[in-house]
Amino acid sequence: MADSSIVLTELHRKSTSWAKVVDEIVRIEKKIFPKHESLARSFDDELKKKNSGLIYLEINGDLAGYVMYSCPSSLCAIITKLAVKENYRRQGHGDTLLKAAIEKCRSKRIHRISLHVDPLRTPAMHLYKKLGFQIDTLVKAYYSSDRDAYRMYLDFDKE
Numbered sequence: 001m002a003d004s005s006i007v008l009t010e011l012h013r014k015s016t017s018w019a020k021v022v023d024e025i026v027r028i029e030k031k032i033f034p035k036h037e038s039l040a041r042s043f044d045d046e047l048k049k050k051n052s053g054l055i056y057l058e059i060n061g062d063l064a065g066y067v068m069y070s071c072p073s074s075l076c077a078i079i080t081k082l083a084v085k086e087n088y089r090r091q092g093h094g095d096t097l098l099k100a101a102i103e104k105c106r107s108k109r110i111h112r113i114s115l116h117v118d119p120l121r122t123p124a125m126h127l128y129k130k131l132g133f134q135i136d137t138l139v140k141a142y143y144s145s146d147r148d149a150y151r152m153y154l155d156f157d158k159e
Helices: 018-032 043-048 093-107 122-130
Strands: 006-010 052-059 062-070 076-084 112-117 134-144 147-155
Touching: 006 093, 018 052, 018 062, 018 076, 043 052, 052 093, 062 093, 076 093, 093 112, 093 122, 112 122, 112 134
Parallel strands: 076 112
Antiparallel strands: 006 052, 052 062, 062 076, 112 147, 134 147
């Protein structure tokens, strides 16, 4: 894909493309995540929260994926969503998005980033481990009564 145009952008509240980007993300949310895990109904509200952010990836003008994060305190951040459209998977785009979110958090002097992941989502587990996330604990019935999650974290070296 040497002739592809790949653009990584942080979505800002005052962006003229806000509505278009949020609408496309909501479509992706509905397609990828089960209804009870999707933020489709509240995505706009989630993004308007003071401590949340979203970075999205466009390939040739097509929104291919996004990562959403929240910094509820000055010491920790949470990756709340990471999604890549099916036709763009296994091409390193999840890696690119997650690294961008990690760097954004690092620039805010965050000490720890955490996230939750379904242990059965093997590609996601591999990605998080590859970028240094470690399993903290198994959270029973996190997604639903029969679906657990690993809570994972990445600590930054104290300099």
